[in-house]
Amino acid sequence: MLIQPQPPRAFLTALMLLLPSMAAAESLGELHLPTVLSATRLKQPPAEIPGSMTVLNRELIQASGARSVPELLRLVPGMHIGYRRGNQANVNYHGTNVTEARRLQVLVDGRSVYRSGLATVDWAELALNIEDIDRIEVFRGPNTAAYGANALMGVINIITRLPLETQGTSLKYTHGKRGVRDWYARHGGGDMQHSWRLSLASQQDDGFDHDEDGNDYRDSLRSSRMNLRHLWNLTPNQSLDWQLSASETSRQHPYDYSTYLDHEDGNSLVDRAINAHQPDADVRGRDFATQGLWKLDFNPDHQLQVQAHAQHLERLRDWRVCDSPVVFSDRLRQLNSLSQLAARRVSSYLDKPNRRETLDQYIDRYLSSAGETYTPQMQELANQLLAETTQYRGSEPACWDINENIRETRFQVEVQDSLRLSPRLRLLSGGSYRYDRVDSETYFSGALDNTIVQLFSNLEYRPHRRWLFQAGGMYEDDHLIGGSFSPRLATHFFIAPQHSLRAVYAEAVRSPDMYENNADWRYQVRNLSGPVSGPVTLYSHAQGPGDLDQERMRSRELGYHGSFHQLGLQVDVRVFHERITGMNSEPLKIDNFLPNNDSQIRFKGVETELDWQATRADRIRLTHSRIDYDATSRYDQRLTAHHSGSVAWLHQWPHGVNTSLLYYGADQLNERRFERIDSRIEKKLNFRDDTSLTFALVWQYRLDNEALTWDENLYDSPSHLYLSAGLNF
Incomplete structure (x- = not known):
């Protein structure tokens, strides 16, 4: 309500x-x-x-x-x-x-x-x-x-x-x-x-x-x-x-890395390690x-x-973070790949002082409310992870350097022609070509390219001093998403030369961008210290679906303008x-990255x-x-x-x-x-x-x-x- x-x-x-x-x-x-x-x-x-x-x-x-x-x-x-x-x-x-x-x-x-x-x-x-x-x-x-x-x-x-x-x-x-x-x-x-x-x-x-x-x-x-x-x-x-x-x-920018294991007293080994490095992430x-x-x-x-x-x-943006060594666990990484929510709930389960549910009951309740299924494979990994996680509580943390650096480059050329065909008819037409490149080892595990071609036109016709009709549209081909056409129709009735009533119908789209649709988000670990040895890979990983559809709007408008x-x-x-239908409204965080086209809104x-x-x-x-x-x-x-x-x-x-x-x-x-x-x-x-x-x-x-x-x-x-x-x- x-x-x-x-x-x-x-x-x-x-x-x-x-x-x-x-x-x-x-x-x-x-x-x-x-x-x-x-x-x-x-x-x-x-x-x-x-x-x-x-x-x-x-x-x-x-x-x-x-x-x-x-x-x-x-x-x-x-x-x-x-x-x-x-x-x-x-x-x-x-x-x-x-x-x-x-x-x-x-x-x-x-x-x-x-x-x-x-x-x-x-x-x-x-x-x-x-x-x-x-x-x-x-x-x-x-x-x-x-x-x-x-x-x-x-x-x-x-x-x-x-x-x-x-x-x-x-x-x-x-x-x-x-x-x-x-x-x-x-x-x-x-x-x-x-x-x-x-x-x-x-x-x-x-x-x-x-x-x-x-x-x-x-x-x-x-x-x-x-x-x-x-x-x-x-x-x-x-x-x-x-x-x-x-x-x-x-x-x-404040230090905003979320540790997998919470430490409420603020004076744990992890907290002291964080403070010692002064990890402001500007x-x-x-x-x-x-x-x-x-x-x-x-x-x-x-x-x-x-x-x-x-x-x-x-x-x-680069800074040093500290966390429990469990974040490099193979079991945590496997569980996170199956369900990010299940992986987070193992951690939060440990913070419940008076637990009346088993771990399986606790995770199943949250996954059910989110529309996910708690599979036997998840159950086995979650219980193994719980035992592994318990032994790390209060232990010396692991610390390492991460970054969220991103570089974006764009080139675009556009041609536009405006022509009055007659005293009553005017036409605008044109096209453009755009090349985008984004480079980030964190967000995309390297570089990603995209090209966009646009063709657009708007026709303006005045059959009578009291009437004006307009029709316009754009065809857009996005290499990563596909093609789309967006039309607009408008009618004006002039009560007086500078007083008009208008009716407008328009359809519009928004293409999901590279971050939403094509992210390959993982933190590279550098300068690692603490009780961890051998090759390590951080458990957190967010992968874009690659098949998101465009958001679509239908708009109807009545209006008046007077001078x-x-x-x-x-x-x-x-x-x-x-x-607007097909909206992507979900938060896009590395531990909660679930872009979809499931939302809609009406204004x-x-x-x-x-x-x-x-x-x-x-x-x-x-x-x-x-x-x-x-x-x-x-x-x-x-x-x-x-x-x-x-x-x-x-x-x-x-x-x-x-x-x-x-x-x-x-x-x-x-x-x-x-x-x-x-x-x-x-x-x-x-x-x-x-x-x-x-x-x-x-x-x-x-x-x-x-x-x-x-x-x-x-x-x-x-x-x-x-x-x-x-x-x-």
Whole structure:
């Protein structure tokens, strides 16, 4: 039975205060309506896209005071932000598994940063600075028809500023509580033919203050980034846009190797051995990428572009672990290969102080509840292992070095053609080829390659000024998975030129990535010490099934988009019903690695977004999402908030003073309430036409008393403060 929580009170209060004031809006004249790119790959005004699009523009990004992209995405209705630890954010649209974010395609200037090896987006390691972002376009809903698998739930396209918009030199430093120490430096130059920008940045903070037991929490982040962009207008109708980016990241990570035999007193030989080696398992990350975009305008109705990119990512983590010598037992290894659950239960059986069941009864009960059969072969191995394990309790541990290093490389080339066939008919078509390689002796016992070929198209037909029809689709052939086709159909009826009602039907897929489907996860043992001799092999081993199917979604959407020019108001409403089948929702740990296609989830609800330029000095923005869901997996039942949303008020005062006040709320994120008020005040001092000094103070205050996503994510104070100073010349 699903809990139906109530909307956060502060959110309802903000709505009641702000909505009545709409009647007093003054006429602002003609409103400039930007086009968006991330829906169908065609340039379209918001009223014509086949779905809902949230655009976070430069003004809103700056006013938010956010230091990271995940924090910016709190402004997107239906987007749920979770934290595994202070340096590891997870971004999910509508929810699903709280620790994994596998179902969003994320692009930076059209280049995918979705990691093919580990099936995720590593937000901390992105070689991207907030100061370089022009806008973020978020397509809310399945978009496999335009961007292929992994765009199952939506697309986040981060678009950086053009070099001509960032001429001169900019220096910025940010200092604040919780160890915030950021700096940013940028210099740009050139002219209308050649323009370029180089930016360097560093970001650091201390993460959460302590865990639920009051212990210091090692989850700080240190990151350095470099970005170079050069735009060359080769001819009046031809351009070449080239970028180079790199980042290096260090993230604290606690010792998280789970010993096979537990030691509750904390002072066992194993515990003392672990402490003697100071086995903090920090993560070092490196990210390198280069990309180029060539555009050719044959005429105003025909454009061709070719985009290519190459990227290499590294996540390096090595540390020393200690455990009972029994982890090298042949019996344990054989039992674990038959049932990981049975192998774990032999260990937990020893920790039961008052056992009323035999070992066989104990294991059989757990395996039956999990749908497994306790076979005679398992029984024999389990009882032999129990006798062997008992003699090792309290013995001297074995210690050795392990690593979780992984390197991923990608090359991709894409061709796209946009052609207006007639005043009523427009066609976009293209294709791409992608090569992925992942290399890890731990996760894959070596290297694994994959190739993906995509063919896509979108047809736009306007038979009448009040009607617009769109049909699009993508065929994708994944060498490791197979082929799939994702269609989308959309109809728009225009009440007025910038007011449309839409109906959208879409099918989408998500391909299981290498980690889920093809893992060969085993730890290599090096520098072994302790009471073990001869060749050794660690018992733990996780093997991907190799035959996982694609996850599949069917989505139905009704919506409205309206732009009230004279009021400076834009409204978007999305009513949706989404069903995903064949989901892989199981945890993917080495001792519990059971990926399958057995789960499904259904979402239905409504999302509303309102952006109002109330006066020339005031901008008010409201978002709200209400979602009902029904999930078969308990892991997918924890991150979806029934009610969530945001309120923002931006005001320009005289004498170069700007302020912003923002509220974020969600009634349950991993079963925890989240409410926060953010405020920012900025003062700009202009010395000459091209020289200015800007000070900005950001204050964040949590209105709830909950941990953030997990029990251990706690701060000493609900208040967070940081100050920035920026010089432009």
